Amino acid sequence: MGKVGFGLAVTCAVASCAIAAILVSRRVKSRRKWNRMVGVLGEFEEGCSTSIGRLRQVVDAMDVEMHAGLASEGGSKLKMLLTFIDNLPNGNEKGNYYALDLGGTNFRILRLQLGDERSMILRHDVEQPIPPALMTSTSEDLFDFIASSLEQFVEREANSSDLPLVKRRELGFTFSFPVKQTSVSSGILIKWTKGFSIEDMVGKDVAECLQQAMIKRGLDMRVAALRKDEALKFNLNLVKAIEEITIHVYVNDTVGTLALGHYHDEDTVAAVIIGTGTNACYVERTDAIIKCQGLLTNSGGMVVNMEWGNFWSSHLPRTSYDVDLDTDSPNPNDQARGFEKMISGMYLGDIVRRVILSMSHELDIFGDVASSLLVPFILRTPLMAVMHEDDSPDLREVARILKDTLKIPDVPLKVRKLIVKVCDVVTRRAARLAAAGIVGILKKIGRDGSSGIMSGRTKNGGESSGKMRRTVVAIEGGLYVRYSMFREYLNEAVAEILGEEIAPHVILRVSEDGSGIGAALLAASHSSPSVDSVSLP
Secondary structure, three states: OOHHHHHHHHHHHHHHHHHHHHHHHHHHHHHHHHHHHHHHHHHHHHHOOOOHHHHHHHHHHHHHHHHHHHHOOOOOOOOOEEOOOOOOOOOOOOEEEEEEEEOOOEEEEEEEEEOOOOOEEEEEEEEEEOOHHHHHOOHHHHHHHHHHHHHHHHHHHHOOOOOOOOOEEEEEEEEOOOEEEEEOOEEEEOOOOOOOOOHHHOOOEHHHHHHHHHHHOOOOOOOEEOOOOOOEEEEEEEOOEEEEEEEEEEOOHHHHHHHHHHHHOOOEEEEEEEOOOEEEEEEEEHHHOHHHOOOOOOOOEEEEEOOHHHOOOOOOOOOHHHHHHHHHOOOOOOOOOHHHHHHOHHHHHHHHHHHHHHHHHHOOOOHHHHHHHHOOOOOOHHHHHHHHOOOOOOOHHHHHHHHHOOOOOOOOHHHHHHHHHHHHHHHHHHHHHHHHHHHHHHHHOOOOOOOOOOOEEOOOOOEEOOOOOOEEEEEEOHHHHOOHHHHHHHHHHHHHHHOOOOHHHEEEEEOOOHHHHHHHHHHHHOOOOOOOOOOOO
16 A cells, blocks of 8 residues: 555545544434433432322321411412302202303203102203403393393293293302302402403402393393292293292302212212313311301301312422423412312313423424424323323324424434423323322311221221221312323322222212202202201211
8 A cells, every 4th residue: 555545545535534523423422412401301300209108198288277267268279268058969850940150151041840759851951152352341241141142041931832831940050260259149249250351350259250240131030038048039021931030159160069069869969070170179077167266057067168179288299390380381380279280170181281381492303393392381281191192102192292293293203202201290280289188187187097997888888886987079170080090100100099998988979060950059059958967977
């Protein structure tokens, strides 16, 4: 080999080494970036830890806050609102009952026919969207829309040849917003949620607003107070029929879920909704409601609306992503709705988005299209659930959602696997915290076994001393009902907290349409003098 050839070979070798060094350097840098991205996930997972010890601390904190909320107004972040409902349906109700359901962006009217042995037939059901303009208009406009819908519904029934003419109509009104009730049939709106913002409505009586809307529409109306159940009674002249309508304002969909659960199973003592929002209610002994001393009920108890989305404790595993979410929310800086922001469907998808965005800063795998990750709530929780439950080998559903929703195509499989892991961490934390909240309620009413084994109904339905009392919790909401991984994590955590001796006696039962059917059932239970009072824990 000549000098020229030797020099060329040396040059090529040097160049090859340089290229190899550059490639190795890039690989090292890429590996370091990958490790940092994985580290972001690891740090987040550690911050979301829900060990059994921590969950039991949350249980105790929920119990303490419940006691404080019952002791005095403003004594706790839990509002512990009185519902003035002391009778729950028990399956003995008969007749035809109606419900109005204003729980969000849709308004619904239904008619329920009740028969023997807990039989029910949903005879008519009308649902229609609320015009967006009404959600930020005036109380007069909103309730005029409700009254108009009710009038049309009753007129159609009066003209129907296949339906019997009903002279007296019992109606339950589900108004799923924070309300301070003053009787079983009236309550003052505390604030709006779910996208509603009608300023002149805050501080007004919901029943009075409905009454005025009916008067405005020219309905012949007479109002009289009923001492028995404190309801408001209306006489309406509609078309060819004269109906007497008793309106009970049950202000909360969670209470409706409890009513429906108790109708099917009298061991139902609490209800939880875990969907876009979240809340819980339960049956409390009247003598435990210290802030309302002297309160008397026929049953010795009352349903309490917890508004548990407001719950907060230092034991909740809060991360920097939760802090940022709170800062960007309409009610920031004071942990308002702090529990809700960790467990409800409104927020879980956005927590996942925030973590993915942070991960993308460490490894620029998404390129310029990652700007879509800057859009709040672009990743909704139902889509997050689909990604989490994608069991295809190549995670094609994850790839589809990243491409179609976040406008991020061609994401490597190993990155898609990390994204599924983020969904899992967020979902597991939410479900386990919700489980701790449920056990907190059970502890408050002595159904968690911490006070020892009690006498009462056993899980087989009989009376036996020395046996743990059978307890049913009704649960409604898309997050629990339709998201199987969330449901599995929650059920598992409840059993883990309670322990193997107590857990078999606590039944978590799916309930559907408590806001509609439950309201009609409550109208039935408060109109029939023969209905037994609810048994208390």
